[in-house]
Amino acid sequence: MPELPEVEAASRIARRAVRGETIAEVEVLHPAQRRSLPRRAAQALAGDRVTRVARRAKYQVLHLASGRSLVVHFRMAGDWGVTSPGESLPRHSRVALRFTSGRALVLVDPRALCTVTVVEAGDRPLPELGPEADRPSFSAAHLGRALRDRATAIKPLLLDQSIVAGIGNIYASEALWRARLDPRRPGRDVQPAEVKRVVAAVHRVMREALAHPERYYQDGEDGLRFRVYDREGQPCRRCRGPIQRITQAGRSTYWCPACQR
DNA sequence: ATAGGCCTGGAC
């Protein structure tokens, strides 16, 4: 469940569950997870205390009393589970942070692609990231500067986390539909008025999803399901034209050729 | 710019 709004919701769950808790043991339950969290690093966490849970874009940072931090990225399909003392772990549990209280914060990750890394005090915790997609600091002026001179299409540029942080494949399509902009448009050809529309659309999509932490990804009646994503061949909700799927930078893009220009 | 890799599960 992992774009900015879903990671924000998850980080709130983690914050409520484990702030102030002391780590008793970190269990790595899937061998692939040791690529980011080797046995030694996991063992070294015992005894440390979680002082703060923060989120930056799609990263979650568990700050520890020692000055180290635990950086978690959900990638394609991660989520948190919280278990009470004695309770069994959910299906697809890959890493379990067990606390001295008996409670556990569990990384649930069917594909085992998530990363959990220990960052030592003073080390750079995160790669270079642009402004948060839901904030005013992600502005038309900022995006306009980033797009200038870029021959790359706007859709993949919205996925570039060093330009704007937190947008993923679904919300990129959703935002461009809202902005009525052709996802194939080269960055440098996007006019100032269109840049403004894109920024407004990204803000709107992010805010809507943040306001509905669970419902957005679910099927249903609440009118919140995707406008274009995963709707190939179905009628555009604006103009009734057929939604098309194309591949850009190796990822699916959904859009309406009739009303996105 | 594109392809492949990492993993597993679900849809077909």
Add this chain to the structure above:
DNA sequence: GTCCAGGCCTAT
């Protein structure tokens, strides 16, 4: 069986 998946990294 095949293809696809909410992300990101590396190699070509």
